[in-house]
Amino acid sequence: MKDTAKHQGLRNKLAASLREKGITDERVLDAIRRIPRHLFLESSFEDYAYQDKPFPIGAGQTISQPYTVAFQTQLLEVKKDDKILEIGTGSGYQTAVLVALGAKVYTIERQNELFKKTSLLLPKMGIKPKHMSFGDGYKGLPNYAPFDSIIVTAGAPDIPNALMAQLKIGGRLVIPVGEDVQVMTLLIRKNEKQFEKHELGNFRFVPLLENKN
Numbered sequence: 001m002k003d004t005a006k007h008q009g010l011r012n013k014l015a016a017s018l019r020e021k022g023i024t025d026e027r028v029l030d031a032i033r034r035i036p037r038h039l040f041l042e043s044s045f046e047d048y049a050y051q052d053k054p055f056p057i058g059a060g061q062t063i064s065q066p067y068t069v070a071f072q073t074q075l076l077e078v079k080k081d082d083k084i085l086e087i088g089t090g091s092g093y094q095t096a097v098l099v100a101l102g103a104k105v106y107t108i109e110r111q112n113e114l115f116k117k118t119s120l121l122l123p124k125m126g127i128k129p130k131h132m133s134f135g136d137g138y139k140g141l142p143n144y145a146p147f148d149s150i151i152v153t154a155g156a157p158d159i160p161n162a163l164m165a166q167l168k169i170g171g172r173l174v175i176p177v178g179e180d181v182q183v184m185t186l187l188i189r190k191n192e193k194q195f196e197k198h199e200l201g202n203f204r205f206v207p208l209l210e211n212k213n
Helices: 006-019 026-034 043-048 066-076 093-100 112-124 161-165
Strands: 056-059 061-063 084-085 103-107 131-134 147-152 167-175 184-188 193-205
Touching: 006 026, 006 066, 026 066, 026 093, 043 084, 043 167, 066 093, 066 147, 066 167, 066 184, 066 193, 084 093, 093 103, 093 112, 112 131, 161 167
Parallel strands: 084 103, 084 147, 103 131, 147 167
Antiparallel strands: 056 061, 167 184, 184 193
16 A cells, blocks of 8 residues: 555545544644554555544454544643653554654554554554553553653553553553543643543543453
């Protein structure tokens, strides 16, 4: 698959529709315009890649709909060189958006099939996360902590303590919390013990699974 002027036009339309849905961060919209989402999907989905919908990517996982990616990314308030932990690399699309914003991304994926596929795809596209690893997202990456931000791209029944511990003071953790339907939750770390919590609407994600490797 190639990236063509037609694809660019579809991305411009997608970014415009995300703005209408309430995404206001111009840098996030610009990243959506720049990242060729169709290259993260099977070729059979190419014609639908710029619809605001999730699609299957194998191993029982999905690529999140662009609105969800933009919404979570906007909540992170990414600054250049921010050190960000991503739980659930998946297709690598969210990773690519964060890298486009200038973040140093540390990403972890628990599905070996996806991990192998995405580890090959991202470098081929010239997208370079700081670190990619295969493992249990519940544990985070304590060896690389603390992080400016943490983003979780799967639904968790609760917020893992290990992830809260790996967040810098002043850092932001964005995680969908709940069983069938998840509430998008933003935690801002105020000091060693205190976190400010914001609940920002309902979403649906595949579940974050623990201790499956």
